[in-house]
Amino acid sequence: MVSIERLTPPVHSVGESPVWRASESALYWVDIPARKVHRLHPESGATKSWVAPQMVACMAFAPDGKLVAGLETGIFSLTLRDDGTAEAKALAEPELPLPGMRFNDGRCDRQGRFWAGTMHMDMPGAYAVGGLYRYAAGSGLTGPLQRGLITQNGLAWSPSGDRMYLSDSHPKSRTVWVFDYDVREGTPSNKRLFVDMNQHPGRPDGAAVDVDGCYWTCANDAGQLLRFTPEGKLDRSIALPVKKPSMCAFGGKRFDTLYVTSIRPQSESDLVGQPDAGAVFAIRPGIQGLPEAEFGRMQ
Known part of the structure; x- marks a missing residue:
């Protein structure tokens, strides 16, 4: 039987972007609407939180301990200060096609380039205006390298880094694609269908890849990991x-632990049968994963 442990209280409106920092033996994640970055040391249970000036949707560590993060208006460097604030410095603020957009899912490729996508926050509107961007040390922001996304999600790379995964988790899409990935140039090509989630339960949200090269996706709305x-x-x-x-x-x-964030619904009626919605969980699936590359540093 798979072990599932609740690590935090169920308080996160939109828990996202779990990042394990091996040098600290600590888990970081965000709560997007709360504009917060959280940290937990699982062994001691010690926690700390920081508030950012904008919503933080995705992030990756740089070797100096700062974060590269996708916020509402662009890619920022975040410094986590002792006073509980996250000081933000803009690195790149692309011109987005519509008001009401923000960055969403993102992480580094195996070579330390930061990738993140945008979405419109009006989910019912289903605006296909999201794009996928690459931010690299030395060359800055490039993109959008993919267009026409509604709710960009599911970024991940194969163990060798030569395959890139991307999903659109909106109910009107529910699709995961795979690309060939040029590890030297940092460019995806040969986009093709990987998984049609209309044939499976749920919507393909955030993802990770294990040592066998298998792709784990959070099946949002279905309460499963696939x-x-x-x-x-x-x-x-x-x-x-x-x-x-x-x-x-x-x-x-x-x-060998899968850390999973979750979303807490606003309606009390939607909490029936899932009082732990909004918590962070530790799952031990019996399979090892891979460390994520830090920004600017090859894995």
């Missing part, structure tokens, strides 16, 4: 105690 082989075949599912898991990341000393 594992797909590199050929796009579903070979495992794990039921979760919440309906809206949002993103997963491997961590722990042996990278």
Whole structure:
């Protein structure tokens, strides 16, 4: 039986972007509407939080301990200060096609380039105006390298880094794509269907890749973690105690723990049967993952 442990109270409106920082043996994640970055040391249970000036949707560490993050208006450097604030310095603020947009899912490729996508915050409107951007040390922002996304999600790379995954989790899309990825140039090509989630439960939210090259996606609305082989075949599912898991990341000393964030619904009636919605969970699936590359540093 798979072990599932609740690590935090169920308080996160939109928990996202779990990042394991091995040098601290600590898990970081965000709550997007709260504009907060959180940290937990699982062994001691010690926690700390920082408030940013804008909503933080995704992030990756740089070697100096600062964060590269996707906020509302662009890519920023965040310094986590002792006073509980996250000082933000703009690195790149692209001209977005409509008001009411923000960055969403993002992480570094295996070579330390930061990738993040945008979305319109009016989900019912289903505006296909989201784009995918690359921010690299030395060359700055490039993109959008993909256009026409409604709710960009699911970024991940194969263990060798030569395959890139991307999803659109909006109910009108529910699609995961795979690309060939030029590790030297940092460019994706040969976009093709990887998984049609209309054939599976839930919507493909945040994702991670394990040592076998299998792709784990949070099946939002279905309360499951789904594992797909590199050929796009579903070979495992794990039921979760919440309906809206949002993103997963491997961590722990042996990278054999999947940390999963979740979303807490605003309506009390939607909490029936899932009182832990909005918590962060630790799952031990019996499979190892891979450390994420830091910004500007090759894995």
